[in-house]
Amino acid sequence: AGGEWRVSQARVHWDILDKFQEAAVQAGIPRTADFNRGCNFGIGPFEVNQRDGFRVSSASAFLRPAMSRPNLDVVTKSHVSSLAVDGKRVTGVNFMEGSSNETQYAEAEGEVLLSAGSIGSVQILQLSGIGPRKVLEDAGVALKYEMPGVGANLQDHLQIRPCWKVEGIPTLNEKVHNPLAKVWMGLEYAIWQTGPLAAAPSQLGAFARSSPEYKTPNLEYHVQPLSLDKFGSDLHRHSGFTASVCNLRPKSRGSVTIKNNDPRTFPSIRLNMLSHEEDKQ
Missing domain, CATH: 3.50.50.60 (FAD/NAD(P)-binding domain)
Structure with missing residues:
Protein backbone atom coordinates (compact mmCIF):
# COMPACT_ATOMS: atom_id res chain seq x y z
CA ALA A 1 0.00 0.00 0.00
CA GLY A 2 1.07 3.58 -0.56
CA GLY A 3 1.14 6.49 1.86
CA GLU A 4 3.53 7.29 4.67
CA TRP A 5 2.73 4.15 6.66
CA ARG A 6 3.69 1.31 4.35
CA VAL A 7 2.20 -2.19 4.56
CA SER A 8 3.96 -4.81 2.48
CA GLN A 9 4.71 -8.51 2.23
CA ALA A 10 7.68 -9.93 4.13
CA ARG A 11 10.75 -10.39 1.94
CA VAL A 12 11.65 -13.88 3.14
CA HIS A 13 10.37 -17.41 2.57
CA TRP A 14 10.54 -20.57 4.71
CA ASP A 15 9.46 -24.04 3.62
CA ILE A 16 8.67 -24.93 7.23
CA LEU A 17 5.98 -22.24 7.31
CA ASP A 18 4.49 -23.54 4.07
CA LYS A 19 4.24 -26.99 5.65
CA PHE A 20 2.54 -25.61 8.75
CA GLN A 21 0.08 -23.72 6.57
CA GLU A 22 -0.73 -26.88 4.60
CA ALA A 23 -1.37 -28.74 7.86
CA ALA A 24 -3.69 -25.99 9.08
CA VAL A 25 -5.68 -26.13 5.84
CA GLN A 26 -6.06 -29.88 6.27
CA ALA A 27 -7.35 -29.21 9.80
CA GLY A 28 -10.07 -26.88 8.44
CA ILE A 29 -8.44 -23.45 8.68
CA PRO A 30 -8.64 -21.81 5.24
CA ARG A 31 -5.85 -19.88 3.58
CA THR A 32 -6.15 -16.11 3.58
CA ALA A 33 -4.11 -13.35 1.98
CA ASP A 34 -5.61 -10.59 4.12
CA PHE A 35 -6.52 -10.68 7.81
CA ASN A 36 -8.22 -7.27 7.53
CA ARG A 37 -11.05 -8.16 5.18
CA GLY A 38 -13.75 -8.29 7.87
CA CYS A 39 -13.51 -11.85 9.12
CA ASN A 40 -9.97 -12.86 10.00
CA PHE A 41 -10.64 -16.61 10.18
CA GLY A 42 -7.81 -18.27 8.29
CA ILE A 43 -4.07 -18.72 8.02
CA GLY A 44 -1.58 -16.68 6.01
CA PRO A 45 1.60 -14.63 6.13
CA PHE A 46 1.75 -11.58 8.36
CA GLU A 47 2.27 -8.33 6.51
CA VAL A 48 4.96 -5.94 7.71
CA ASN A 49 5.45 -2.19 8.04
CA GLN A 50 8.38 -1.83 5.65
CA ARG A 51 9.49 0.18 2.67
CA ASP A 52 11.89 -1.76 0.41
CA GLY A 53 12.94 -4.00 3.29
CA PHE A 54 13.49 -1.19 5.80
CA ARG A 55 11.19 -0.92 8.80
CA VAL A 56 8.72 1.96 8.84
CA SER A 57 7.76 3.33 12.25
CA SER A 58 5.54 6.19 13.34
CA ALA A 59 8.73 8.18 13.95
CA SER A 60 10.20 7.61 10.48
CA ALA A 61 6.85 7.90 8.67
CA PHE A 62 5.35 10.94 10.36
CA LEU A 63 7.56 12.56 12.99
CA ARG A 64 10.95 12.95 11.33
CA PRO A 65 9.53 14.47 8.11
CA ALA A 66 7.77 17.08 10.25
CA MET A 67 10.71 17.99 12.50
CA SER A 68 11.43 21.20 10.61
CA ARG A 69 7.95 22.60 11.17
CA PRO A 70 8.01 25.82 13.23
CA ASN A 71 5.00 24.71 15.29
CA LEU A 72 6.60 21.45 16.48
CA ASP A 73 8.91 20.98 19.46
CA VAL A 74 9.97 17.46 20.47
CA LEU A 154 -6.95 -4.40 32.32
CA GLN A 155 -6.85 -7.19 29.74
CA ASP A 156 -4.01 -9.05 28.11
CA HIS A 157 -3.62 -12.03 25.82
CA LEU A 158 -2.18 -14.91 27.81
CA GLN A 159 0.03 -16.83 25.41
CA ILE A 160 1.63 -20.25 25.48
CA ARG A 161 4.69 -20.89 23.33
CA PRO A 162 5.11 -24.56 22.34
CA CYS A 163 8.18 -25.43 20.29
CA TRP A 164 8.80 -28.44 18.06
CA LYS A 165 12.02 -30.10 17.00
CA VAL A 166 12.06 -31.00 13.29
CA GLU A 167 14.36 -32.81 10.90
CA GLY A 168 15.03 -32.55 7.18
CA ILE A 169 13.84 -28.96 6.74
CA PRO A 170 15.81 -25.75 7.38
CA THR A 171 14.92 -23.22 10.08
CA LEU A 172 16.60 -20.12 11.43
CA ASN A 173 18.18 -22.12 14.26
CA GLU A 174 20.91 -23.75 12.21
CA LYS A 175 21.58 -20.58 10.19
CA VAL A 176 22.26 -18.60 13.35
CA HIS A 177 24.77 -21.20 14.55
CA ASN A 178 26.55 -21.45 11.19
CA PRO A 179 29.19 -18.69 10.69
CA LEU A 180 28.99 -18.83 6.89
CA ALA A 181 25.18 -18.71 6.95
CA LYS A 182 25.31 -15.69 9.24
CA VAL A 183 27.63 -13.90 6.82
CA TRP A 184 25.30 -14.73 3.94
CA MET A 185 22.26 -13.42 5.85
CA GLY A 186 24.10 -10.15 6.39
CA LEU A 187 25.14 -9.87 2.76
CA GLU A 188 21.66 -10.74 1.50
CA TYR A 189 20.10 -7.98 3.55
CA ALA A 190 22.83 -5.46 2.76
CA ILE A 191 22.55 -6.02 -1.01
CA TRP A 192 18.88 -6.86 -1.58
CA GLN A 193 17.15 -6.13 1.77
CA THR A 194 15.71 -9.64 1.75
CA GLY A 195 16.08 -12.76 3.85
CA PRO A 196 15.78 -13.45 7.60
CA LEU A 197 17.14 -10.04 8.60
CA ALA A 198 14.28 -8.37 6.70
CA ALA A 199 11.58 -10.16 8.67
CA ALA A 200 9.94 -10.14 12.08
CA PRO A 201 10.11 -13.33 14.20
CA SER A 202 6.42 -14.21 13.70
CA GLN A 203 5.95 -14.52 9.94
CA LEU A 204 2.89 -16.74 9.68
CA GLY A 205 -0.39 -16.14 11.50
CA ALA A 206 -3.66 -17.93 12.01
CA PHE A 207 -6.99 -17.02 13.55
CA ALA A 208 -9.21 -19.88 14.65
CA ARG A 209 -12.01 -20.89 17.00
CA SER A 210 -11.42 -23.05 20.06
CA SER A 211 -14.91 -24.54 19.68
CA PRO A 212 -17.93 -24.23 17.35
CA GLU A 213 -19.79 -22.09 19.91
CA TYR A 214 -17.67 -19.10 18.90
CA LYS A 215 -18.98 -17.29 15.83
CA THR A 216 -15.66 -15.55 15.20
CA PRO A 217 -12.06 -16.57 15.99
CA ASN A 218 -11.02 -16.36 19.63
CA LEU A 219 -7.50 -17.76 19.16
CA GLU A 220 -4.49 -16.36 17.34
CA TYR A 221 -1.36 -18.28 16.37
CA HIS A 222 2.06 -16.73 15.78
CA VAL A 223 4.29 -19.14 13.88
CA GLN A 224 8.05 -18.61 13.81
CA PRO A 225 10.76 -20.53 11.89
CA LEU A 226 12.86 -20.77 15.07
CA SER A 227 12.81 -22.15 18.60
CA LEU A 228 14.38 -21.18 21.92
CA ASP A 229 13.85 -21.88 25.61
CA LYS A 230 12.83 -18.31 26.45
CA PHE A 231 13.05 -14.82 25.00
CA GLY A 232 16.58 -13.51 25.33
CA SER A 233 18.23 -16.94 25.24
CA ASP A 234 20.07 -18.45 22.28
CA LEU A 235 18.20 -20.32 19.58
CA HIS A 236 18.31 -24.09 19.85
CA ARG A 237 21.09 -25.86 17.99
CA HIS A 238 18.63 -28.31 16.46
CA SER A 239 16.10 -27.37 13.77
CA GLY A 240 12.84 -26.20 15.27
CA PHE A 241 9.85 -23.94 14.99
CA THR A 242 7.44 -22.22 17.37
CA ALA A 243 3.65 -21.96 17.10
CA SER A 244 2.50 -19.81 20.01
CA VAL A 245 -1.21 -19.35 20.63
CA CYS A 246 -3.11 -16.75 22.64
CA ASN A 247 -6.65 -16.15 23.85
CA LEU A 248 -7.95 -13.12 21.97
CA ARG A 249 -10.95 -12.47 24.22
CA PRO A 250 -10.01 -13.22 27.82
CA LYS A 251 -12.66 -12.82 30.50
CA SER A 252 -10.12 -12.20 33.28
CA ARG A 253 -9.66 -8.58 34.28
CA GLY A 254 -6.80 -6.86 36.06
CA SER A 255 -5.88 -3.37 37.21
Whole structure:
Protein backbone atom coordinates (compact mmCIF):
# COMPACT_ATOMS: atom_id res chain seq x y z
CA ALA A 1 0.00 0.00 0.00
CA GLY A 2 1.07 3.58 -0.56
CA GLY A 3 1.14 6.49 1.86
CA GLU A 4 3.53 7.29 4.67
CA TRP A 5 2.73 4.15 6.66
CA ARG A 6 3.69 1.31 4.35
CA VAL A 7 2.20 -2.19 4.56
CA SER A 8 3.96 -4.81 2.48
CA GLN A 9 4.71 -8.51 2.23
CA ALA A 10 7.68 -9.93 4.13
CA ARG A 11 10.75 -10.39 1.94
CA VAL A 12 11.65 -13.88 3.14
CA HIS A 13 10.37 -17.41 2.57
CA TRP A 14 10.54 -20.57 4.71
CA ASP A 15 9.46 -24.04 3.62
CA ILE A 16 8.67 -24.93 7.23
CA LEU A 17 5.98 -22.24 7.31
CA ASP A 18 4.49 -23.54 4.07
CA LYS A 19 4.24 -26.99 5.65
CA PHE A 20 2.54 -25.61 8.75
CA GLN A 21 0.08 -23.72 6.57
CA GLU A 22 -0.73 -26.88 4.60
CA ALA A 23 -1.37 -28.74 7.86
CA ALA A 24 -3.69 -25.99 9.08
CA VAL A 25 -5.68 -26.13 5.84
CA GLN A 26 -6.06 -29.88 6.27
CA ALA A 27 -7.35 -29.21 9.80
CA GLY A 28 -10.07 -26.88 8.44
CA ILE A 29 -8.44 -23.45 8.68
CA PRO A 30 -8.64 -21.81 5.24
CA ARG A 31 -5.85 -19.88 3.58
CA THR A 32 -6.15 -16.11 3.58
CA ALA A 33 -4.11 -13.35 1.98
CA ASP A 34 -5.61 -10.59 4.12
CA PHE A 35 -6.52 -10.68 7.81
CA ASN A 36 -8.22 -7.27 7.53
CA ARG A 37 -11.05 -8.16 5.18
CA GLY A 38 -13.75 -8.29 7.87
CA CYS A 39 -13.51 -11.85 9.12
CA ASN A 40 -9.97 -12.86 10.00
CA PHE A 41 -10.64 -16.61 10.18
CA GLY A 42 -7.81 -18.27 8.29
CA ILE A 43 -4.07 -18.72 8.02
CA GLY A 44 -1.58 -16.68 6.01
CA PRO A 45 1.60 -14.63 6.13
CA PHE A 46 1.75 -11.58 8.36
CA GLU A 47 2.27 -8.33 6.51
CA VAL A 48 4.96 -5.94 7.71
CA ASN A 49 5.45 -2.19 8.04
CA GLN A 50 8.38 -1.83 5.65
CA ARG A 51 9.49 0.18 2.67
CA ASP A 52 11.89 -1.76 0.41
CA GLY A 53 12.94 -4.00 3.29
CA PHE A 54 13.49 -1.19 5.80
CA ARG A 55 11.19 -0.92 8.80
CA VAL A 56 8.72 1.96 8.84
CA SER A 57 7.76 3.33 12.25
CA SER A 58 5.54 6.19 13.34
CA ALA A 59 8.73 8.18 13.95
CA SER A 60 10.20 7.61 10.48
CA ALA A 61 6.85 7.90 8.67
CA PHE A 62 5.35 10.94 10.36
CA LEU A 63 7.56 12.56 12.99
CA ARG A 64 10.95 12.95 11.33
CA PRO A 65 9.53 14.47 8.11
CA ALA A 66 7.77 17.08 10.25
CA MET A 67 10.71 17.99 12.50
CA SER A 68 11.43 21.20 10.61
CA ARG A 69 7.95 22.60 11.17
CA PRO A 70 8.01 25.82 13.23
CA ASN A 71 5.00 24.71 15.29
CA LEU A 72 6.60 21.45 16.48
CA ASP A 73 8.91 20.98 19.46
CA VAL A 74 9.97 17.46 20.47
CA VAL A 75 11.35 17.04 23.98
CA THR A 76 13.11 13.71 24.52
CA LYS A 77 14.49 11.98 27.63
CA SER A 78 11.68 13.52 29.65
CA HIS A 79 9.19 12.10 32.15
CA VAL A 80 5.63 13.37 32.47
CA SER A 81 4.78 13.85 36.14
CA SER A 82 1.14 14.92 35.78
CA LEU A 83 -1.43 16.76 33.75
CA ALA A 84 -2.39 20.30 34.69
CA VAL A 85 -6.12 20.15 35.43
CA ASP A 86 -8.49 23.09 35.68
CA GLY A 87 -11.90 21.76 36.65
CA LYS A 88 -12.73 19.16 34.00
CA ARG A 89 -10.27 20.53 31.47
CA VAL A 90 -6.61 19.63 31.00
CA THR A 91 -4.63 22.78 30.27
CA GLY A 92 -1.08 21.46 29.99
CA VAL A 93 1.56 18.96 31.05
CA ASN A 94 4.03 18.90 33.95
CA PHE A 95 7.25 17.07 33.16
CA MET A 96 10.85 16.51 34.27
CA GLU A 97 13.83 16.43 31.92
CA GLY A 98 16.46 13.74 32.30
CA SER A 99 17.22 12.71 35.88
CA SER A 100 16.23 16.09 37.25
CA ASN A 101 13.30 16.29 39.65
CA GLU A 102 12.65 19.91 38.72
CA THR A 103 9.17 20.22 37.24
CA GLN A 104 8.64 22.09 34.00
CA TYR A 105 5.32 23.07 32.48
CA ALA A 106 4.07 23.05 28.90
CA GLU A 107 0.80 24.88 28.40
CA ALA A 108 -1.65 23.83 25.72
CA GLU A 109 -3.23 26.45 23.52
CA GLY A 110 -5.70 23.92 22.16
CA GLU A 111 -5.94 20.41 23.56
CA VAL A 112 -3.74 17.79 25.24
CA LEU A 113 -3.49 14.31 23.74
CA LEU A 114 -2.47 11.67 26.28
CA SER A 115 -0.90 8.70 24.50
CA ALA A 116 1.33 6.83 26.95
CA GLY A 117 -0.02 3.31 26.51
CA SER A 118 -2.35 1.21 28.61
CA ILE A 119 -0.02 1.43 31.64
CA GLY A 120 1.56 4.86 31.34
CA SER A 121 -1.68 6.70 30.51
CA VAL A 122 -3.35 5.27 33.62
CA GLN A 123 -0.38 6.21 35.80
CA ILE A 124 -0.36 9.80 34.52
CA LEU A 125 -4.12 10.20 34.96
CA GLN A 126 -4.00 8.91 38.54
CA LEU A 127 -0.98 11.09 39.39
CA SER A 128 -3.02 14.01 38.06
CA GLY A 129 -5.88 13.32 40.48
CA ILE A 130 -8.10 11.59 37.95
CA GLY A 131 -9.20 8.10 38.95
CA PRO A 132 -10.71 6.02 41.78
CA ARG A 133 -11.01 7.95 45.03
CA LYS A 134 -9.51 5.26 47.30
CA VAL A 135 -6.53 4.61 45.01
CA LEU A 136 -5.66 8.30 44.96
CA GLU A 137 -6.17 8.76 48.68
CA ASP A 138 -3.95 5.77 49.49
CA ALA A 139 -1.25 7.18 47.20
CA GLY A 140 -1.43 10.67 48.69
CA VAL A 141 -2.78 12.33 45.55
CA ALA A 142 -5.47 15.00 45.81
CA LEU A 143 -8.67 13.97 44.05
CA LYS A 144 -9.60 16.33 41.23
CA TYR A 145 -12.03 14.24 39.23
CA GLU A 146 -13.35 10.88 40.38
CA MET A 147 -13.37 8.24 37.64
CA PRO A 148 -13.56 4.69 39.06
CA GLY A 149 -12.78 3.11 35.70
CA VAL A 150 -9.29 4.61 35.37
CA GLY A 151 -6.96 1.68 35.93
CA ALA A 152 -9.68 -0.96 35.86
CA ASN A 153 -10.56 -3.57 33.24
CA LEU A 154 -6.95 -4.40 32.32
CA GLN A 155 -6.85 -7.19 29.74
CA ASP A 156 -4.01 -9.05 28.11
CA HIS A 157 -3.62 -12.03 25.82
CA LEU A 158 -2.18 -14.91 27.81
CA GLN A 159 0.03 -16.83 25.41
CA ILE A 160 1.63 -20.25 25.48
CA ARG A 161 4.69 -20.89 23.33
CA PRO A 162 5.11 -24.56 22.34
CA CYS A 163 8.18 -25.43 20.29
CA TRP A 164 8.80 -28.44 18.06
CA LYS A 165 12.02 -30.10 17.00
CA VAL A 166 12.06 -31.00 13.29
CA GLU A 167 14.36 -32.81 10.90
CA GLY A 168 15.03 -32.55 7.18
CA ILE A 169 13.84 -28.96 6.74
CA PRO A 170 15.81 -25.75 7.38
CA THR A 171 14.92 -23.22 10.08
CA LEU A 172 16.60 -20.12 11.43
CA ASN A 173 18.18 -22.12 14.26
CA GLU A 174 20.91 -23.75 12.21
CA LYS A 175 21.58 -20.58 10.19
CA VAL A 176 22.26 -18.60 13.35
CA HIS A 177 24.77 -21.20 14.55
CA ASN A 178 26.55 -21.45 11.19
CA PRO A 179 29.19 -18.69 10.69
CA LEU A 180 28.99 -18.83 6.89
CA ALA A 181 25.18 -18.71 6.95
CA LYS A 182 25.31 -15.69 9.24
CA VAL A 183 27.63 -13.90 6.82
CA TRP A 184 25.30 -14.73 3.94
CA MET A 185 22.26 -13.42 5.85
CA GLY A 186 24.10 -10.15 6.39
CA LEU A 187 25.14 -9.87 2.76
CA GLU A 188 21.66 -10.74 1.50
CA TYR A 189 20.10 -7.98 3.55
CA ALA A 190 22.83 -5.46 2.76
CA ILE A 191 22.55 -6.02 -1.01
CA TRP A 192 18.88 -6.86 -1.58
CA GLN A 193 17.15 -6.13 1.77
CA THR A 194 15.71 -9.64 1.75
CA GLY A 195 16.08 -12.76 3.85
CA PRO A 196 15.78 -13.45 7.60
CA LEU A 197 17.14 -10.04 8.60
CA ALA A 198 14.28 -8.37 6.70
CA ALA A 199 11.58 -10.16 8.67
CA ALA A 200 9.94 -10.14 12.08
CA PRO A 201 10.11 -13.33 14.20
CA SER A 202 6.42 -14.21 13.70
CA GLN A 203 5.95 -14.52 9.94
CA LEU A 204 2.89 -16.74 9.68
CA GLY A 205 -0.39 -16.14 11.50
CA ALA A 206 -3.66 -17.93 12.01
CA PHE A 207 -6.99 -17.02 13.55
CA ALA A 208 -9.21 -19.88 14.65
CA ARG A 209 -12.01 -20.89 17.00
CA SER A 210 -11.42 -23.05 20.06
CA SER A 211 -14.91 -24.54 19.68
CA PRO A 212 -17.93 -24.23 17.35
CA GLU A 213 -19.79 -22.09 19.91
CA TYR A 214 -17.67 -19.10 18.90
CA LYS A 215 -18.98 -17.29 15.83
CA THR A 216 -15.66 -15.55 15.20
CA PRO A 217 -12.06 -16.57 15.99
CA ASN A 218 -11.02 -16.36 19.63
CA LEU A 219 -7.50 -17.76 19.16
CA GLU A 220 -4.49 -16.36 17.34
CA TYR A 221 -1.36 -18.28 16.37
CA HIS A 222 2.06 -16.73 15.78
CA VAL A 223 4.29 -19.14 13.88
CA GLN A 224 8.05 -18.61 13.81
CA PRO A 225 10.76 -20.53 11.89
CA LEU A 226 12.86 -20.77 15.07
CA SER A 227 12.81 -22.15 18.60
CA LEU A 228 14.38 -21.18 21.92
CA ASP A 229 13.85 -21.88 25.61
CA LYS A 230 12.83 -18.31 26.45
CA PHE A 231 13.05 -14.82 25.00
CA GLY A 232 16.58 -13.51 25.33
CA SER A 233 18.23 -16.94 25.24
CA ASP A 234 20.07 -18.45 22.28
CA LEU A 235 18.20 -20.32 19.58
CA HIS A 236 18.31 -24.09 19.85
CA ARG A 237 21.09 -25.86 17.99
CA HIS A 238 18.63 -28.31 16.46
CA SER A 239 16.10 -27.37 13.77
CA GLY A 240 12.84 -26.20 15.27
CA PHE A 241 9.85 -23.94 14.99
CA THR A 242 7.44 -22.22 17.37
CA ALA A 243 3.65 -21.96 17.10
CA SER A 244 2.50 -19.81 20.01
CA VAL A 245 -1.21 -19.35 20.63
CA CYS A 246 -3.11 -16.75 22.64
CA ASN A 247 -6.65 -16.15 23.85
CA LEU A 248 -7.95 -13.12 21.97
CA ARG A 249 -10.95 -12.47 24.22
CA PRO A 250 -10.01 -13.22 27.82
CA LYS A 251 -12.66 -12.82 30.50
CA SER A 252 -10.12 -12.20 33.28
CA ARG A 253 -9.66 -8.58 34.28
CA GLY A 254 -6.80 -6.86 36.06
CA SER A 255 -5.88 -3.37 37.21
CA VAL A 256 -3.21 -0.67 37.16
CA THR A 257 -2.79 1.53 40.25
CA ILE A 258 -0.14 3.96 41.44
CA LYS A 259 1.68 3.09 44.66
CA ASN A 260 2.44 6.65 45.75
CA ASN A 261 2.62 10.19 44.41
CA ASP A 262 6.16 9.80 42.98
CA PRO A 263 5.99 9.88 39.15
CA ARG A 264 9.15 7.76 38.89
CA THR A 265 7.72 4.89 40.95
CA PHE A 266 6.48 2.04 38.80
CA PRO A 267 2.74 1.44 39.20
CA SER A 268 1.26 -1.77 40.52
CA ILE A 269 0.16 -3.99 37.62
CA ARG A 270 -2.17 -6.86 38.46
CA LEU A 271 -3.03 -8.92 35.39
CA ASN A 272 -5.15 -11.49 37.26
CA MET A 273 -4.74 -13.91 34.39
CA LEU A 274 -6.83 -17.08 34.61
CA SER A 275 -8.96 -15.54 37.36
CA HIS A 276 -12.06 -16.19 35.25
CA GLU A 277 -13.17 -19.80 34.99
CA GLU A 278 -13.73 -19.65 31.23
CA ASP A 279 -10.10 -18.68 30.63
CA LYS A 280 -8.97 -21.91 32.32
CA GLN A 281 -10.86 -24.16 29.92
